[in-house]
Amino acid sequence: MTEPAHLAAIRASYDAVAADYLRLVVPPEGMDPVSRAMLAAFAELVRESGGGEVADLGCGPGRVTAYLSGLGLRAFGVDVSGEMVALARRAYPRLRFLHGSMGALDLPDGALGGILAWYSVHHTPTSQLPGLFAEFARVLAPGGHLLLGGHVGEAQLLRPTQAYGHPVSYASHLVPAGHLAELLEQAGFTVTTRLEQPHPQRENRSHACLLAQAPGRR
Incomplete structure (x- = not known):
């Protein structure tokens, strides 16, 4: 199967x-x-719901990932960048890091107690x-918790050419926090x-955190 162009750009960048x-x-x-505080709240919610990976x-x-482990969670990491995964494995050899896409996880249904x-x-x-x-939703257990944190703003497509001192080819797709919800x-x-939280330097951009829970058992 051909890899989607946006994933190839994320990996290379x-x-x-x-x-x-x-x-x-x-x-x-x-x-x-x-x-x-949001990371700590997420960790407490997962622990109170019975844990789970x-x-x-x-x-x-x-x-x-290591920070979550320090908060008492059985955390592991997934990233599409092989170089990032290699750095993580070297720094935290006792934790598990997988090379893969968050949009197509190699996990069974209901396998997780939480997602960050x-x-x-x-x-x-x-x-x-x-x-x-x-x-x-597929990989979370019933009642499992999700913490989504990131950049939000009025709908816009950003295509930086440089980041962290290097040329990059990925894009950032900003949407309002309400739309994510x-x-x-x-x-x-x-x-x-x-x-x-408003961005300190840029208008019409914010940092957002959303806590969400998967449907419970029926």
Whole structure:
């Protein structure tokens, strides 16, 4: 099967920037208090729901995966970039990191107690978000938890040519947080919390966190 063009661009771009991404991006311990609080709340919700494995989708070099592990979760990472997965495996050899796409997970139905998608969904074309969220719903156990964090804004397509000091070919597809919430609801999730923080330098852009829960057992 031919790989979708946007996935090929994400893989090539993050393979190229991996080492400098690790050097330049703030680790979880240095995140703003709201982001760290949302990660902690997510971890507590998963633990209170009986645990289960948690997938960090778009895990990059694995630092957030390790942070979740430190919060008491059985976390593993998945990333489409082989270079990112290699960095993660070297840094955290006791954790599991898989090379793959978040839109086609090699996991059985209902396998996970939680999913974290942290600053990774915005690379997915907006038209493909319903399918992506359906895949999240498929692999979550009934009542499982999802934390989605990332860039939001008025609908726009951004095509940077440079990032982290390297040429890149991926795109960022920004949509309003409300639209993400609607798409999650359409996929069967119940959105329980939605927080937005204005971008400090750019108008019409925000950072958003959405907590959602998969349908419970009937």
